[in-house]
Amino acid sequence: MASVKLKAKSIDGGLIEVKALMTHPMETGLRKDSSGAVVPAHYITEVVVTANDKEVMKTSWGGSVSKNPYLSFNYKGAVGDKLKLTWKDNKDGTDTAEAAVE
Amino acid sequence: FHLNPRLSFAADQPANPYELPAFGNVSLLHYTDCHAQLSPIYYREPNVNLGIAGMLAKPPHLVGEHFLKHYKLEAKSLDAYAFTYLDFAEAAKQYGKVGGFAHLKTLVDQIRAQRKGALLLDGGDTWQGSWTSLKTKAQDMVDAQLALGVNVMTAHWEMTYGADRVKEIIEKDFAGKIDFVAQNVMSTDFEEPVFAPYVIKEINGVPVAILGQAFPYTPVANPKHLIPEWSFGIRDDRMQAMVDEARSKGAKVVVVLSHNGMDVDLKMASKVTGIDAIMGGHTHDGVYQPVVVDNASGKTLVTNAGSNGKFLGVLDLDVKEGKVVDYRYKLLPVFSNLLTPDPEMLKLIEKVREPFKKELAEELAVCDEVLYRRGNFNGTFDQLICNALMERLDAPIAFSPGFRWGTSLLPGQPITFEHVADQTAITYGTVTRNELTGEAIKGILEDVADNLFNPDPYYQQGGDMVRVGGLKFSFDPTAKMGERVSDLELAGSPLDMTKKYPVAGWASVQESVPDNKQIWDVVADYLRDKKTISKVELNTPKLKNVEGNPGLAV
Amino acid sequence: VAAEDPAANPFTAKTLDEVLKLINATDSKPSTDIQLKAPEIAENGAVVPLTVSSTLAGITGISIVVSNNPTPLAATFTIPEGTSADVSTRIKMAKTSEVIALVQTKDGLFSAKQEVKVTIGGCGG
Ligand SMILES: [Mn+2]
Ligand SMILES: [Mn+2]
Structure with a gap:
């Protein structure tokens, strides 16, 4: 189903810049479709990113985050770090992506 | 840097306006917003260009007599004709047309020969x-830019040909010849830079950085579906980072080639440090002399070079020991009668016009008044467009966008199809007819008004107010968002907020627009039908709280 | 956050006051050491890019709240040791609104605001 694009590269100051794009409808539960029926809420509630199994980012989201969400942050790390991103949504959906820091 | 107190050249203006003594060791020539006008045209400057809040009574918000007084220019002079609307028809007859790329080429070469x-x-x-630009997808202009010898460019309306065409021109036609720079365009996926942010060129041994700033609100003012993968914005934090980077790479002069609009440039000059000059466009302001803006680490010159090929800005900098110590600036009007057109450029222009010559020359109608567009609220040519929309689409109300481009016509001058195209030639010219409630109509007017009169320039888009046909209203530019428009009235009755009214328009920025005619055909049909137009009733709002505003002359 | 109990879930709370109560943020001090990077005018109300960064000491979390959204709380970020207080995401905005960045530090809660205009567009110079 869903897919995650995960990129991480070394930038100045010993920092690693992480950028991620997730595929998800991020339905608020407030939108009505063309027939007037409410589209049920369906959004990512939590994203966790680890580097070499250590948590470097945890974020909780509501339906206000855009469709196909974007997340970017920096952490102190090194080239070669093994990154893992996992998201969970309000319908018990989940997906994971891995990438090595370039 | 240190400034020469002699800011104005008016006092010692030579008899030949093109005798401009060279100065300093770094010179930059600048034109902007020519809007594909290859041949000489008439262009009337506005009599309404209101500045409010911090922009009140300051350049570029000075019109007519107020402009002359501020810059100590003589009435009825060549400068008065070039920079103000005053005595437009008579002055145009006396001094002739302005602009044209063959004339501009002669001027550029002449100025360059001394610099x-x-x-x-x-x-x-x-x-x-x-x-011709619409029909050739800008190839005519690209060839003209190359022939003119353009070195660096940034963009706005260029984007309306779509991302693929923009990339094609940059990668093929411009490769190795013209640097396309825009620090504020990033990809919508991973926010990576799309274009080169700047280029560093050596002028007489001095490394000069030219940074590009594309129009920040391109995806708001124009259809974003044409450039779905590019995001714009002001991004003054990245501007600061790029200025610092260019300086760290050895640039001794930093100039921003900007399409922000003048008020945005003035604010940016006060915030971002390390810029020697912002040479700006978009708001089509012909600003006689640079505005000198103080910021935390020095001073920045801000210029704006008008539109429609009417002006060439010449900035001469004296750079000593790695610093700009003095400058001269002149915004040279391109008077077509005073310049011999360059024969090669003339040939190129004739060649691109050849396939379209017959349709362009068709005389549709004659009008007894000056036809123009520019001004905050309406222009006579826009009124004709609104009248055409209301009549041909059978709607009591028409909206026409507040574009600032579009040439002018003198009384009695035949209106040709080319003139209509000069006001309407865009890649999304389909006309629309929507049923809108009174509330929605007021909402649109308020929304556009805030894009023009928000007290913070960063919230402005730099266009003029949407032109309104049929509907009367009062307008207070100094009021808050949602409170500027009042007394809405249609055919003598107050506009009903809940009732739906047919509204004709064009230039929708939506991706899917119902199939309909193109605006140039609607206007041309209307004019062919009318043949002669003796008077144009200009529908402008009743203005409030503008007494004494020098951005207004009536 | 107990997502199962709707009354206690700040992400489904419908007013700014409710959200601020639920995330213990009724009392924040404005700080110029927080940079909220947001477009003054949104290119697309469905996708508004935001970056919150701060040079304040001892930051443990960042929240983004959109006053006029039907559910004002958009995101909260936990900032572990070693991760910069510099996060970006993209949010939906139903209409023009103030966007508030809340930064939790060991010394208290700080905030910065910016108006993001959502407009119908068109026109131009
Ligand atoms: Mn323009
Ligand atoms: Mn423009």
Whole structure:
């Protein structure tokens, strides 16, 4: 189903810049479709990113985050770090992506 | 840097306006917003260009007599004709047309001959605004830019040909010849830079950085579906980072080639440090002399070089020991009668016009009044467009966008199809007819008004107010968002907020627009039908709280 | 956050006051050491890019709240040791609104605001 694009590269100051794009409808539960029926809420509630199994980012989201969400942050790390991103949504959906820091 | 107190050249203006003594060791020539006008045209400057809040009574918000007084220019002079609307019809008859790329080429070459290594900067809005540019997807203008010797360019309306065409021109036609720069365009996926942010060129041994700033609100003011993968914005934090980077790479002069609009440039100059000059466009302001802006680390010159090929800005900098120590600036009007057109450029222009010559020359109608567009609320040509929309689409109300491009016509001058195209030639010219409630109509007017009169320039888009046909209203530019428009009235009755009214328009920025005619056909049909127009009733709002505003002359 | 109990879930709370109560943020001090990077005018109300960064000491979390959204709380970020207080995401905005960045530090809660205008567009110079 869903897919995650995960990129991480070394930038100045010993920092690693992480950028991620997730595929998800991020339905608020407030939108009505063309027939007037409410589209049920369906959004990512939590994203966790680890580097070499250590948590470097945890974020909780509501339906206000855009469709196909974007997340970017920096952490102190090194080239070669093994990154893992996992998201969970309000319908018990989940997906994971891995990438090595370039 | 240190400034020469002699800011104005008016006092010692030579008899020949093109005798401009060279100065300093770094020269930059700048034109902007020519809107694809390859041939000489008439262009009337506005009599309404209101400045409010911090912009009140300051350049560029001075019109007519107020402009002359501020810059100590003589009434009825060549400068008065070039920079103000005053005595437009008579002055135009006396002094002739302005602009034209063959005339501009002669002037550029002449100025360059006295200024070794001078760079020619194109501020954008170059590829759009004429029938030939629309029909050739800007190839006519690209060829003209190359022939003119443009060195660096940034953009706005260029984007309305779509991302693929923009990339094609940059990668093929411009490769190795013209640097396309825009620090504020990033990809919508991973926010990576799309274009080169700047280029560093050596002029007489001085490394000069030219940074590009594309129009920040391109995806708001124009259809974003044409450039779905590019995000714009002001991004003054990145501007600061790029200025610092260029300086760290050895640039001794930093100039921003901007399409922000003048008020945005003035604010940016006060916030971002390390810029020697911002050479700006978009708001089509012909600003006689640079505005000198103080910021935390020095001073920045801000210029704006008008539109429609009417002006060439010449900035001469004296750079000593790695610093700008003095400058001269002149915004040279391009008077077509005073310049011999360059024969090669003339040939190129004739060649691109050849396939369209017959349709362009068709005389549709004659009008007894000056036809123009520019001004905050309405222009006579826009009124004709609104009248055409209301009549041909059978709607009591018409909206026409507040574009600032579009040439002018003198009384009795035949209105040709080319003139209609000069006001309407865009890649999304389909006309629309929507049923809108009174509330929605007021909402649209308030929304556009805030884009023009928000007290913070960063919230402005730099266009004029939407032109309104049929509907009367009062307008207070100093009021808050949602409170500027009042007394809405249609055919003598107050507009009903809940009732739906048919509204005709064009230039929708939506991706899917119902199939309909193109605006130039609607206007041309209307004019063919009318043949003679004796008077144009200009529908403008009743203005409130503008007493004494020098951005207004009536 | 107990997502199962709707009354206690700040992400489904419908007013700014409710959200601020639920995330213990009724009392924040404005700080110029927080940079909220947001477009003054949104290119697309469905996708508004935001970056919050701060040079304040001892930051443990960041929240983003959109006053006029039907559910004002958009995101909260936990900032572990070693991760910069510099996060970006993209949010939906139903209409023009103030966007508030809340930064939790060991010394208290700080905030910065910016108006983001959502407009119908069109027109131009
Ligand atoms: Mn323009
Ligand atoms: Mn423009």
